[in-house]
Amino acid sequence: QVQLVESGGGLVQPGGSLRLSCAASGRTFSSYTMGWFRPAPGKEREFVAAVSRTGETTYYADSVKGRFTISRDNSENTLYLQMNSLKPEDTAVYYCAADLAPVRIDVQADYDYWGQGTQVTVSS
Secondary structure, eight states, rough: OOEEEEEOOEEEEETTTTTEEEEEEESSGGEEEEEEEEEETTTTEEEEEEOSSSSSSSEEEETTTEEEEEEEEETTTTEHHHHHHHOOGEEEEEEEEEEEOOOOOOOOOOOEEEOOEEEEEEEO
């Protein structure tokens, strides 16, 4: 099992930046593929980004590619999401997720462990 706690959300103006963190405890963090998701119309949670166990490979939704960067520090058991050039449509609760071997990297149902979420609001 792994426990996940997100932080770093807040209110930011359009064009601004935020960095989200997800602190993990429990079983070895480096064993897990990690992802970020957020709610979307018609879906419970949509894929935002994911990173492989070593951090070498990253994946992004088209809507955030070039603006968001996912990374991890396995020595600190922490996942990050650097969000730049934020838009009002990025407003959401952001959830981090973990799985030992998700079949589909961008599908919520393939992740076993979830944090409680952190609110990001982009507004002037």
